Amino acid sequence: MDPHDIHVQDIHVARSGYVELTKINDGHDGNLCVLEQHRDVPFEVKRIYYINNLENCVSIRGKHAHHELEQVIFCINGSFVLKLDDGETQQEILMYRDHVGVVLGRLLWHEMHSFSTGCVLLIAASDYYDESDYIRSYDDFLQCARDH
Numbered sequence: 001m002d003p004h005d006i007h008v009q010d011i012h013v014a015r016s017g018y019v020e021l022t023k024i025n026d027g028h029d030g031n032l033c034v035l036e037q038h039r040d041v042p043f044e045v046k047r048i049y050y051i052n053n054l055e056n057c058v059s060i061r062g063k064h065a066h067h068e069l070e071q072v073i074f075c076i077n078g079s080f081v082l083k084l085d086d087g088e089t090q091q092e093i094l095m096y097r098d099h100v101g102v103v104l105g106r107l108l109w110h111e112m113h114s115f116s117t118g119c120v121l122l123i124a125a126s127d128y129y130d131e132s133d134y135i136r137s138y139d140d141f142l143q144c145a146r147d148h
């Protein structure tokens with residue numbers, strides 16, 4: 001892959017950006033991708049979770065923002081569409097490169113949809129799970145983003 005491919009779809013929303021992991025191609029023996037805290041992601045990684053078994057291509061996940069949590073989201077198999085909204089600008093990013101993640105900064109509304117068969121998402125997060133950090137109302141999110 002052309003290393004400049006990462007710039008094909010620029011990210012316009014605030015509090016986001018790409019993270020490109022080292023990818024070691026072992027030919028017929030597959031690939032090995034490495035994520036190191038502070039080196040690859042701009043925060044201490046306290047939690048990793050993955051989402052798989054997405055049976056329905058019309059499924060929608062996300063639809064929230066976080067007050068404080070910072071994350072990087074990867075699509076390590078298949079593809080999906082990541083919709084980002086910073087309160088002023090929205091954009092959709094096709095996620096299909098296993099070693100290229102997208103930063104989900106604080107106060108960034110995100111939705112995931114159009115999952116391919118066999119799609120697997122992997123997320124590195126800056127903190128432990130805390131439901132009180134979620135903003136699940138879009139109106140509340142807009143208010144928080146305006147006050148930011």
Ligand code: T46
Nearest residue numbers: 047049051060061062063066071073104110123128129
């Ligand atoms: C996010 C996007 C990218 C836990 O108990 N512990 C956890 O660490 C997580 C991530 C979730 N949960 C529970 C909370 C819900 O009862 O699992 C259930 C499903 O979570 P949710 O509906 O929030 O899943 P998504 O895919 O909409 O969102 C997830 C993360 O929750 C969220 O932080 O940014 O992935």
